[in-house]
Amino acid sequence: MHRFIIVGGGAGGLELTTRLGDRFGITDSKTTPRAQVTLVDRNPTHIWKPLLHEVAAGSMDPFTQELEYAAQALWHGFEFQQGELTALDRANKRITIGALRDEEAGEILRERKLEYDTLVIAIGSTTHYFGVEGVQENAIALDTVGQAELFRKRLIAACM
Numbered sequence: 001m002h003r004f005i006i007v008g009g010g011a012g013g014l015e016l017t018t019r020l021g022d023r024f025g026i027t028d029s030k031t032t033p034r035a036q037v038t039l040v041d042r043n044p045t046h047i048w049k050p051l052l053h054e055v056a057a058g059s060m061d062p063f064t065q066e067l068e069y070a071a072q073a074l075w076h077g078f079e080f081q082q083g084e085l086t087a088l089d090r091a092n093k094r095i096t097i098g099a100l101r102d103e104e105a106g107e108i109l110r111e112r113k114l115e116y117d118t119l120v121i122a123i124g125s126t127t128h129y130f131g132v133e134g135v136q137e138n139a140i141a142l143d144t145v146g147q148a149e150l151f152r153k154r155l156i157a158a159c160m
């Protein structure tokens with residue numbers, strides 16, 4: 001059976017995985033899957049990034065907008081593996097996903113190696129500071145929920 005792995009459940013990766021899962025995966029107990037579709041993301045949930053400025057402004061609770069990858073996987077016939085892509089072995093068609101750690105429980109998933117037939121890397125981008133001195137140290141990028149919440153906390157503290 002063909003094995004698809006999509007790394008990155010952002011705007012692109014989540015849409016692709018969902019469509020592949022709907023088309024080839026298992027959505028009920030009677031269907032035989034035609035392919036194995038696996039999504040890998042470092043986070044357990046997806047949020048639509050254009051909403052982040054509302055989280056930063058404090059006008060939106062991110063928990064009400066996040067989509068659990070595990071639930072989406074169940075509804076759309078794919079498998080979800082949480083963890084960070086740490087290595088790619090193209091010769092052997094294999095990726096390594098780093099161990100998953102929890103602040104309270106410590107390591108909850110060991111490092112894993114997954115083999116693929118087709119690999120899609122959709123891990124997005126990072127903030128570009130265009131070499132402007134001081135920006136990286138003093139500005140808060142707005143690319144993750146954590147950064148949006150940090151901005152909101154600092155904004156409220158400054159207003160207080």
Ligand SMILES: Cc1cc2nc3c(=O)[nH]c(=O)nc-3n(C[C@H](O)[C@H](O)[C@H](O)COP(=O)(O)OP(=O)(O)OC[C@H]3O[C@@H](n4cnc5c(N)ncnc54)[C@H](O)[C@@H]3O)c2cc1C
Binds near residue numbers: 008042043048049085
């Ligand atoms: C504040 C803000 C507002 C925006 N507004 C708009 C808008 O109005 N209209 C518009 O068209 N676009 C907008 N964009 C841009 C749009 O969000 C991006 O173009 C889009 O999200 C890119 O999709 P992507 O799938 O390439 O990457 P992303 O959506 O960034 O997804 C990347 C995924 O990969 C995961 N990942 C990254 N590295 C790893 C790793 N090593 N291992 C495992 N997982 C990993 C991340 O957790 C993430 O889930 C906005 C972006 C931001 C930040």
